[in-house]
Amino acid sequence: MIKDFTIIVPVFNEEACLPELFQELKNYIEISAVKSEVLFVDDGSTDNSPQLIETYCLDNPDFNFLLFDKNYGKGAALKAGFDLCKTSILGYMDADLQTHPEDFEKLLPYIEEYDLVTGWRKDRKDSGFKKISSKIGNAVRKVFTKDHIHDTGCPLKIIKTTSAKRIPMFKGLQRFLPAMILLQNGKIKEVPIPHYPRIAGFSKYSLKNRFMGPLLDCFAFLWMRKSYINYKIDEKG
Template sequence: MSYEFTIIVPVYNEEENLERVEKELSDYIAKSTKKTKVLFVNDGSKDNSQKLIELICQRSPDFSYLLFEENRGLSAAIKAGFDFADTELVGYIDSDLQTAPDDFNLLLEEIEEFDLVTGVRADRKDSFVKNMSSTIANSIRRAFTHDGMDDTGCPLKVIKTDYAKRIPMFKGLHRFLPAMILLQNGKIKQVPVRHFPRMAGTAKFGLWNRLLGPLMDCFAYLWMKKKYINYSVAKRG
């Protein structure tokens, strides 16, 4: 049976988490409702992440990786995953595992009727400052995009790959994936998922790139929306 679903795992200096990532994703693959494989995208890590990733991939054919020459950021890592995905469906999860791989099945239940299904982190286990900055950023983003999504920063998403590959990604646009699917006249849905505290490693985002950065990205999105080319062919001879 050929693979149906690729899970992208962006990695940047996450050596402390990768053993748990391997275990939890291996456990999920065994119970996934789709034939699933994992694609690590190492975003130029400076620690031992790459060595650990290669060992994981040697142990299982369900795991593979891309290694960037240098750090390019989360949006670039996700874009690379989209570019190299060869399955009908693609998703992603952060390597800190603050969301559960098992909850991909909740999203997969809905994906047949939609083109993107995103998680909404219920009962978030983050700090007050992190939660508040995310709430404000999401409110600002919704005012710009009108996508109706409550938590586009949730690192648990499933997308039909043909839609994902048409997203014109730029730095910061990973926060606008639902809106970019809407630009393609696609359908989107959000589903509550579990959320957990970070168990190891350090967060890669602070107040600037959780609040002020996304505000600037909203203007980039508006420019993209104005310039975006979308068409449908009525007839071909």
Template structure:
């Protein structure tokens, strides 16, 4: 089968969510508007996540996995997924399923005209503190990047792979994906998506990486922006 879209799912100690992931993603693949496969990236889980992932991948050709030798973090997991992707389109979703794979179809409808389509979570089912820290982080990030994105932390995105693989990733850059597409003169689109409460597992983010951490990342982004190299080839004399 020739696939068109790869969904990256970073995994870190999510054994309680993995059976639901298999069910929800399998259901989505049946109705996806692009031929879809799933790539789990196990970020050095210490629970039984890996054995569950191997069982899923052994019985379903639409699923595959990468296993890190230790815990590196969310951004390295996303980058590893981007690097391994061979399809025209790549997206990702968090393993907690607070967003629905079904909403990928809403994003994919816009991808022919845009280079990144990101979800905007509606009626968020999070704690007041979590929503407040996320709102603050978005305000600060927009002040630095001028990308105009309302909810850059939404874990539901679709990107043209050619753009995703040109992003010079650093830790925390998953918050800046729209801004990095704009640096490549790409076009971005925001689409409202559903949001659900976390049912199993524990959040991997606390006060530091929801508020103070993103502020530090903004300065790293500004440094990288000044050093960023982008170019396009208009003509060549040979085939690669």
């Protein structure tokens, strides 16, 4: 039975979004179906994000943080969160509030049966460029991964911690989390969730990191799939 939950929030230069994000996460923790806590991982922000995170977390016992010494990328932030997580399940969301923490409640009912449950932003509230580039990116990834997920990049996911810790993360691999769970012979589930316009700040994605980076990551995933070691221990003594 699932008893506890860690929400990992990677942050990079999101000071304008953080005050509202803090409040929404605090509100969610009070109504969550399972005991929940939050782990912020600041990925070398150059604005006031680290100071805001540290101040807020020191005043709120259910909130913790890691501050990177420089920018390593979202994959590194998630890997650090996975490594430190001590609860039975973990999830993550972006700091831009285009997904909301209360929508974890739509995913939680499935995590007993599945190893990863991911959101599906069926009605995207993004610019035309972002919608088209995400559609193309998802289509290309499905060709490589055959995971049959509509919205691999959705930044609202829940994963069993034991499964998450077995994912050999490398830069960009956050785009392939469902496929990596399938490599473990795990089960994945996609659930429609709302999507919201960005309330402040700006997107960190460009033409280069929406197309060229993900395409190269697909080839890295193919190597990973071929080389991945998967085992189960039957007995210990």
